[in-house]
Amino acid sequence: MNFTVLVVDDEKNIREGLGEYLRLDGYDVSLASDGKEGLKEVESGAVDLVITDLRMPALSGGELLKQISSRYPSIPVIVLTGHGTVEDAVDAMRNGAYDFITKPVNLEHLSLLVKRALERKELARRNDELMREIENQKRVSSIVGKSPAIQRIFELVRKVAPTKASVLITGESGVGKELVADALHNLSPRADKPFIKLHCAALAESLLESELFGHEKGSFTGAQARKKGRFELAHEGTLFLDEIGEINQNVQIKILRVLQEKKFERVGGEDSLEVDVRVIAATNRDLKEEIQKGSFREDLYYRLNVVNIHVPPLRERKDDIPLLAQAFLQEFADDNAKAIEGFDPKARAAIYAYHWPGNVRELRNCIESAVVMAASKLISLDDLPPGVRKSADESVVRIPIGSSISDAERILIRDTLAAQGGNKSRTAEILGIGRKTLYQKIQDYGLEAEEPD
Numbered sequence: 021m022n023f024t025v026l027v028v029d030d031e032k033n034i035r036e037g038l039g040e041y042l043r044l045d046g047y048d049v050s051l052a053s054d055g056k057e058g059l060k061e062v063e064s065g066a067v068d069l070v071i072t073d074l075r076m077p078a079l080s081g082g083e084l085l086k087q088i089s090s091r092y093p094s095i096p097v098i099v100l101t102g103h104g105t106v107e108d109a110v111d112a113m114r115n116g117a118y119d120f121i122t123k124p125v126n127l128e129h130l131s132l133l134v135k136r137a138l139e140r141k142e143l144a145r146r147n148d149e150l151m152r153e154i155e156n157q158k159r160v161s162s163i164v165g166k167s168p169a170i171q172r173i174f175e176l177v178r179k180v181a182p183t184k185a186s187v188l189i190t191g192e193s194g195v196g197k198e199l200v201a202d203a204l205h206n207l208s209p210r211a212d213k214p215f216i217k218l219h220c221a222a223l224a225e226s227l228l229e230s231e232l233f234g235h236e237k238g239s240f241t242g243a244q245a246r247k248k249g250r251f252e253l254a255h256e257g258t259l260f261l262d263e264i265g266e267i268n269q270n271v272q273i274k275i276l277r278v279l280q281e282k283k284f285e286r287v288g289g290e291d292s293l294e295v296d297v298r299v300i301a302a303t304n305r306d307l308k309e310e311i312q313k314g315s316f317r318e319d320l321y322y323r324l325n326v327v328n329i330h331v332p333p334l335r336e337r338k339d340d341i342p343l344l345a346q347a348f349l350q351e352f353a354d355d356n357a358k359a360i361e362g363f364d365p366k367a368r369a370a371i372y373a374y375h376w377p378g379n380v381r382e383l384r385n386c387i388e389s390a391v392v393m394a395a396s397k398l399i400s401l402d403d404l405p406p407g408v409r410k411s412a413d414e415s416v417v418r419i420p421i422g423s424s425i426s427d428a429e430r431i432l433i434r435d436t437l438a439a440q441g442g443n444k445s446r447t448a449e450i451l452g453i454g455r456k457t458l459y460q461k462i463q464d465y466g467l468e469a470e471e472p473d
């Protein structure tokens with residue numbers, strides 16, 4: 021990256037002489053003959069460092085320095101002072117100058133100062149970037165999970181969040197689609213702008229339209245004042261359209277138009293409003309099927325589905341269950357001020373074996389009620405809802421088509437082990453292999469880390 025140094029001095033010879041020298045040093049240089057011109061240059065956003073004389077017409081160097089240090093504190097300013105004017109130098113330093121240099125200018129000294137100031141600035145910028153990244157990771161981490169499926173989703177979220185691409189999040193109810201939408205917004209450059217959510221299924225058609233696009237006063241009975249719609253409120257930010265599969269054709273056309281033309285009118289209004297909105301939508305329906313049936317517009321589908329993030333059901337990423345269960349246990353134990361440490365082996369096996377048709381939401385509710393029920397430090401089978409409790413006796417190992425023999429062996433061992441609450445002797449017995457062989461396989465498949473005792 022090439023840095024731009026601005027030299028501000030009313031004396032043409034000095035200005036151009038310094039400029040020439042700095043160019044030889046490899047910087048881009050811009051020149052200004054007074055503070056006012058200099059400030060304009062700084063405001064244009066293209067300046068990395070300023071060297072300024074103090075006494076100038078229009079706007080003095082001292083004034084320029086004050087403006088820059090209050091409005092652009094990351095731009096270092098080096099002040100040129102006359103010989104023997106110590107007060108000027110002190111004043112400048114007090115007002116936020118990076119350093120001062122006396123005239124006549126020692127060019128080598130100046131060159132060194134500029135280099136150091138820019139290095140420090142670059143370091144500060146990198147630090148900021150790093151802090152932002154850590155901040156971001158904290159934000160994403162409200163999504164708990166370590167299965168390959170969730171890892172892939174993390175990766176995808178990181179990749180598409182910074183873009184403006186529309187994202188369609190699909191998956192069964194309760195899998196965490198809304199959390200993914202949150203992460204997409206929080207990791208985007210729009211994070212500080214509005215994040216507006218609309219649950220499309222909850223509203224009747226006429227209300228939905230006015231929620232989305234707003235309405236003018238008197239546009240329908242009950243419209244007593246002008247109201248801004250969600251698209252307007254989300255300007256420069258993100259709009260999350262939840263349950264997009266539930267909206268009718270009429271509203272579909274209108275949303276399509278906003279996506280295509282970035283324009284719309286309030287209900288009962290004539291003026292076109294222009295907005296800059298990133299749209300994220302979610303659905304638990306199979307929209308392809310809805311298109312076949314004629315209930316969802318294909319063109320809208322393609323506009324929304326620029327990137328698809330599919331969140332698989334919990335039963336297809338069982339590796340996440342122990343982690344999620346533990347996270348929810350901690351959350352609710354804290355909420356209820358109960359000192360609960362974990363699950364006893366049978367409870368853990370049942371939670372693991374259960375099919376979780378309601379996905380993470382159901383798991384969360386289950387753990388909440390278990391925490392409330394629990395009478396000891398460990399949650400036991402009796403604390404679990406009946407459906408989950410029953411799965412303890414009817415556990416099945418599911419091996420997806422497409423698995424290799426070694427995949428199958430890994431899943432078989434993993435799930436049997438979990439169903440036995442981590443008891444290796446019993447697991448070896450059930451599998452009909454020696455304990456030593458089991459230990460070896462557990463190590464080979466890296467299962468120890470996944471299902472701790």
Ligand SMILES: Nc1ncnc2c1ncn2[C@@H]1O[C@H](COP(=O)(O)OP(=O)(O)OP(=O)(O)O)[C@@H](O)[C@H]1O
Binds near residue numbers: 162198200344380384
């Ligand atoms: N990976 C996860 N880590 C932590 N909590 C999760 C995770 N996935 C889902 N949850 C929690 O489960 C609940 C349901 O998640 P969410 O509302 O995002 O699901 P959804 O897919 O939007 O469901 P629906 O289709 O019913 O709207 C929420 O309380 C959410 O915080």
Ligand SMILES: [Mg+2]
Binds near residue numbers: 302
């Ligand atoms: Mg949801």
